[in-house]
Amino acid sequence: MNLADLSAENQRAIGFLARRRRGNFIRGAECAPADGAYLAVVDPATEMQVAEAPDSTAADVDAAVRSARATFEDSPWSRMRPADREAVLYRLSTLIEAHGDELSALETLQGGKLQGIARMVDVGAGAEFVRYMAGWATKLEGQTLQPSLGFPPGVQYHTWTRREALGVVGAVVPWNFPLAIALWKIAPALATGCTVVLKPSPETPLTALRLAELAVEAGLPAGALNVVCGGPAAGAALVAHPGIDKLSFTGSTATGKAIARSAADHLTRLTLELGGKSPLIVLEDADIDAAAAGAAMGIFFNQGQVCTAGSRLFVQRRIFEQVVQRLAHAAEGMKIGSGFDPTVQLGPLVSKRQMERVIGYVDGARSDGATVLTGGARVGEAGCFVRPTVLVDVTPRMRAVREEIFGPVVCAQPFDSVDEVVQMANDTPFGLAASVWSNNLSSVHRLVPLLKAGTVWINCHNMLDNNLPLGGFKQSGQGKDLGRAAVEACTELKSVCMAV
Ligand code: NAD
Helix, strand or coil: CCHHHCCHHHHHHHHHHHCCECCEEECCEEECCCCCCEEEEEECCCCEEEEEEECCCHHHHHHHHHHHHHHHHHCHHHHCCHHHHHHHHHHHHHHHHHCHHHHHHHHHHHHCCCHHHHHHHHHHHHHHHHHHHHHHCCCCCCCEECCCCCCCCCCCEEEEEEEEECCEEEEECCCCCHHHHHHHHHHHHHHHCCEEEEECCCCCCHHHHHHHHHHHHHCCCCCCEEECCCCHHHHHHHHHCCCCCEEEEECCHHHHHHHHHHHHHHCCEEEEECCCCCEEEECCCCCHHHHHHHHHHHHHHHHHCCCCCCCEEEEEHHHHHHHHHHHHHHHHCCCECCCCCCCCCECCCCCHHHHHHHHHHHHHHHHCCCEEEECCCECCCCCCCECCEEEECCCCCCHHHHCCCCCCEEEEEEECCHHHHHHHHHCCCCCCEEEEECCCHHHHHHHHHHCCCCEEEECCCCCCCCCCCECCCHHHEECCECHHHHHHCCEEEEEEEEEC
């Protein structure tokens, strides 16, 4: 679907692109990058350029960090009554919802995702998350503690803790849920009184830029939310900048490790949400239809470009064929096409590079001896479409089984016993999530503590709740997004000891 072919509603919605060349957003206003360099934003459904956004350098990052720092130190934002910060965030959530058509159309255009998914997750859940975090602004608390200090004799002490806003938070985010994940970083930071510099992914900068405009409209002081666009160099400059107090990152494990090394220089606080290779485990007593449908949703949702995707499917041997055949059948029935078409179930991958990477993994598995039960190829000649793919006859050492593919490709393996599947599921450097499909309470309770994963779902997969912390074990990350944990990670804990 060409841009000109979009519905009048979506055409109106993406009025933001009346100017195709967009700037960074610093000190409350759009500005051109210092070097005048831009990167193309490409619609992966058509492979046509739809916009340009800055390819920022260290100078742009420096301007954004200075803006955030000055706002944190000098503006009332960090000292504002918590109830007033709450009100601003609440207004922002309302504006995100009111601009849902526009924001979801921009997501579909730049990232290829289904507009319905963008509406539900990036806009709907994103706005709800901002509202949830608005509530936290008034609920931060310290503790009074009972001291045992006894010196000098006769002196009594009063001791307590307080939570204070960390300062400037840098946020570096990926392209799979651009608006939602940006909000996961921004909202808790703003709720505590911090200010933010956001660097979106070069593939998907448009909703971040629009969000910054809406934040000013909501009453956020100019400079409290700055957006610098660009690729790895801009991200690296932000991480290395001595003016940020915390860096919150979502992306691949390889980039997360580079960020941790760089952040060590200033001991910058870190939250790292990284990659996954999550197991989806089906025990023989499970509801077979529900498990097969859940496995399809677990891997094909958002074209498999989900950090918690159930990319390793383990099915107890007695029901292996039944589950895998149903899954293949579901894959073959999916309608593939533009994310703007409401009847489509699988859109394009985010870019040609990602499409080639995904197909490369399938080709590699095939030559290593895996069987492609269904899918495994590009659809058509134009657009970054890949058929939903089920691989069987895989072995634990194959790259397709070990590495994160980040596409609609699942590796299915049979197992015999619960002990065996625990060993298979944990045989990975990742530990982001897992799901167990079973109607046997004892098996479920036995498995939950044995799975080395930050989230375990039972009879569901990919279900996130604003109140439930999300973060990985092992090389899937450090710290948590969502929930109280995310707010507290934007604060320092100060201890106070007073001689009375
Ligand atoms: P990526 O690591 O390539 O890039 C993520 C972001 O980091 C982008 O904005 C990129 O420009 C920036 N970046 C790249 N190199 C950098 C560097 N050296 N220093 C600073 N910034 C740098 O990841 P991606 O391909 O955009 O996204 C996919 C990855 O994100 C997958 O691995 C996926 O699992 C992960 N992810 C994790 C979660 C989670 O919650 N754990 C959620 C979504 C996505």
